[in-house]
Each structure stands twice: as C-alpha cells, then as structure tokens.
Amino acid sequence: MVLFLYGSDTYRSSQKLRELVANYRKIHRNSLGIYDFDFSKDIPFSDFEKTFFSQSLLDEKRLFVLRDTNLNKAFKGYFLKNQKRFLDTEDIIVFFEKEISGKDKLFQLLKKNTKSQVFEFLTGENLRQWAQNEFEKENIKIQKQALAQLVKYTGSDLWRLSGEIRKLILLKKGEKPIQITPEDVQVFVKPQIDLDIFQTLDFLAQRDRKRALSLLCQHIEKGDAPLYLLTLIAFQFRNLLLVKEKYLSLGREINIFQLAREINLPLFVVQKILILAQKFSFEELKQMYQKIFQIDVKIKTGKIDPQAALEIFISET
Numbered sequence: 001m002v003l004f005l006y007g008s009d010t011y012r013s014s015q016k017l018r019e020l021v022a023n024y025r026k027i028h029r030n031s032l033g034i035y036d037f038d039f040s041k042d043i044p045f046s047d048f049e050k051t052f053f054s055q056s057l058l059d060e061k062r063l064f065v066l067r068d069t070n071l072n073k074a075f076k077g078y079f080l081k082n083q084k085r086f087l088d089t090e091d092i093i094v095f096f097e098k099e100i101s102g103k104d105k106l107f108q109l110l111k112k113n114t115k116s117q118v119f120e121f122l123t124g125e126n127l128r129q130w131a132q133n134e135f136e137k138e139n140i141k142i143q144k145q146a147l148a149q150l151v152k153y154t155g156s157d158l159w160r161l162s163g164e165i166r167k168l169i170l171l172k173k174g175e176k177p178i179q180i181t182p183e184d185v186q187v188f189v190k191p192q193i194d195l196d197i198f199q200t201l202d203f204l205a206q207r208d209r210k211r212a213l214s215l216l217c218q219h220i221e222k223g224d225a226p227l228y229l230l231t232l233i234a235f236q237f238r239n240l241l242l243v244k245e246k247y248l249s250l251g252r253e254i255n256i257f258q259l260a261r262e263i264n265l266p267l268f269v270v271q272k273i274l275i276l277a278q279k280f281s282f283e284e285l286k287q288m289y290q291k292i293f294q295i296d297v298k299i300k301t302g303k304i305d306p307q308a309a310l311e312i313f314i315s316e317t
Contacts, residue, residue, distance in 0.1 A: 002087055004110040006097040007119035011158035016117065017065065017096055024063045024092070033062040040068035045075050052091075062091040070100045070107075080105060087113055099257045121156035130158070134165050135180070140172075142180035149185045164189050197232050198272050201240075204317050205279035213314045226306035227299060230313070234292045236273070241285050243270070244277040288317060 003020070005013045021034065037048050052064065069075045079086060086093065095114070100107045110116060122130055128151050135142045142150070150168075154161040171188055172178045203212035216229055246259060260270040277285075295313055298304040304312075 001091075002089070002093045002095070002110070002114040004095045004097070004114040004116035005119070006095070006100055006107075006116070008098075009119040009121050009156070009158060010098050011162065012122075013096065013098075013117075013119040016119070017094065020094060021063065021065070028060050033060055034065070035062065036065040036067070038067040039070075039072035039075055045072065045078065048075070049078070064091060064093045065096060066093060067096045068098060069095060070097055070104060076106050080109065083109060083113075099260065101255075101257060122158070123156055127151055127156060131161060131165065134162065135169075138169055140169055140178050140180065143182060146180050146182045146185050149182050150180075150189060153185065153189050197229075197236055198276065200233070201236060201276055202279070204314070205276065209314055209317065213311060216310060216314065220307060226310045230292065230295065230299075230306065230310050233313075234289070234296065237285060237289045237292060239269075239273050240277050240280065241282075241289055243273045244280070244282050244285055247274065247277060248282060291317075 005016055007013055024034065035051055037043060048066075066075075069079070095110055097107075102108075128147055131147060131151055132142070150164065151161070154164055168180050168184060168188060169178070172180065172184065200212045200215050203209070203215065219229060220226060243259065256270055256274065259274075280288075291313060295304070295309045299306050299309055
C-alpha cells in the first residue's frame with residue numbers, strides 16, 4: 001500500500017504522519033519494521049534500495065516513510081522506471097512531500113495511483129475552528145474576540161499558532177475556570193508583523209503612502225521599535241530584489257520551489273514576494289533598498305531619529 005501526504009501546511013501533514021506511525025506500532029509489537037528515509041539530506045539512494053528490496057526478518061508488513069523524494073533525482077528516476085514494483089508492494093510506503101509541483105511526473109503518478117491527502121494552509125473560519133478545537137481538547141474556553149485576535153496575530157502558521165495556544169493555557173493554569181480573554185492575547189501574544197509588512201509594501205506599490213504609514217504607526221503604538229520595523233522592511237526589499245532578478249532572468253520558467261530553497265524562505269512567503277515583486281520595477285526596488293541603507297547609516301550615526309526616518313522613508317517612497 002502506498003500513501004501520499006503533501007502540501008504547504010506541514011503541521012497538519014506531520015500530525016497525520018505521526019498518526020500513521022502510531023497506528024502501525026499499535027498493530028505490530030515492535031518498531032523494527034519502521035524505516036525513515038529523509039531524501040532532503042542527500043542520503044545515498046543505494047541505502048534505501050538495499051533496505052527496501054532485502055528480505056524482511058519479520059513476518060509482518062514493514063513501514064517505509066520517504067521524505068522529500070522529489071529532491072532526489074536518483075530516487076525519482078528509479079521509482080518512475082520501476083513504479084510497478086513499488087506500487088504492488090505488500091509493505092506500507094508513505095510519501096511525505098513538503099514541496100512538489102503539480103506538473104512533476106512523480107506527483108502525477110502518486111496522485112493517480114495512491115491514496116493521497118493534501119494539506120493546504122487553513123484560512124478564515126476553518127483556521128478559527130481549528131484553533132477553537134485545540135482549546136476544547138484541553139477543556140479551555142476562549143472568548144470569540146480573543147480567538148479572532150489570536151488568529152489574526154499568528155496567521156496560518158499552525159506551528160506558531162499551536163505554540164501560542166499552549167503558552168496561553170500554561171499562563172492561565174490554576175485559574176478556575178480558565179478562560180482566554182482578548183486582554184490575554186494582547187499581552188502574551190506578539191503580532192505576526194512579517195505578514196503586515198507585506199501589506200505595508202503593497203500599499204507602497206499602490207502609492208498609498210497614507211495607509212502604509214498608518215499601518216506602521218499602529219505597530220509603533222503597540223510597542224514595536226521603529227528600527228525593528230525598518231529592519232523588517234529592509235529584509236523584505238532585499239528578498240524582493242532577489243526574486244525580481246530571478247523573475248527577469250527566467251520569466252515564466254521560474255521554479256518557485258527551487259527559488260524558495262535558494263533564498264531559504266517558506267514557500268508561502270516566496271509566493272507573496274513573487275506577486276509583490278511584479279508591482280515594482282527592478283530600478284524602483286534598487287533605489288528603495290539603497291535609501292533604506294542610507295537611512296540605517298544616519299540612524300546608527302545619530303543623525304536622525306528612527307521613527308522620523310521611518311516616516312520620511314514612507315512619505316518619500
């Protein structure tokens with residue numbers, strides 16, 4: 001049996017994988033039949049081949065977890081050429097792919113011939129319901145406004161959202177009854193500023209300086225340091241320049257998965273950057289990045305106040 005888990009939401013796909021492994025352990029008395037191969041770590045393909053095609057010493061099905069096989073050309077080529085041997089196996093194979101294109105031959109084969117499950121980022125009501133369920137598992141109540149605020153602060157990153165939920169529960173432990181309020185979220189959970197920075201940059205691309213400045217002022221009022229905000233903006237402009245340069249050189253042939261690995265950023269962030277990069281010319285991005293660099297020098301030499309520098313940058317962009 002071959003199973004295929006894939007998608008950008010690695011939190012839920014990882015949970016599903018742990019569930020499959022746990023179920024295998026319940027059925028089988030030991031874990032000697034579990035093999036985990038992470039192909040993102042450049043392991044020799046021969047190691048997997050010898051193990052998979054060797055005679056099992058156990059009189060039971062084995063479980064093979066194959067991670068990021070899409071990144072290993074030797075595995076992909078061998079699997080596509082000998083697909084029948086794999087698909088007809090009596091063992092259990094779980095493909096766990098974080099990033100794989102729908103146009104990829106391996107993806108198409110697995111999607112057509114296996115039991116597959118996709119895990120996309122949760123949004124809107126689905127995201128709020130997921131968070132609500134996590135609190136209910138611990139018999140904890142959270143006010144509706146607090147839940148909405150928590151989801152707004154963390155976005156679709158379930159790794160972070162689950163961590164914030166555990167933190168809130170631990171901080172409120174001992175209270176009877178435990179109830180999470182909007183004040184708790186505001187005090188203990190820091191907003192996901194990076195995603196708001198994208199919105200700020202989008203306002204700049206639209207030449208809507210008033211809304212861009214208003215958004216940044218909101219963060220300053222909440223306690224975010226102007227220099228920290230400027231650093232985030234500089235970081236994203238650097239990424240915009242990198243993506244814009246790649247886009248101009250490759251055009252429609254750009255591979256977003258490869259690009260995400262090259263600049264070491266999550267796929268959903270690269271997708272946002274790619275959309276945003278098309279709203280600026282390459283020269284505009286260069287000029288803005290140089291301006292940020294000049295402002296940074298002036299701040300560090302005491303020639304200008306950080307908040308004033310940030311406001312000037314937004315006003316003149």
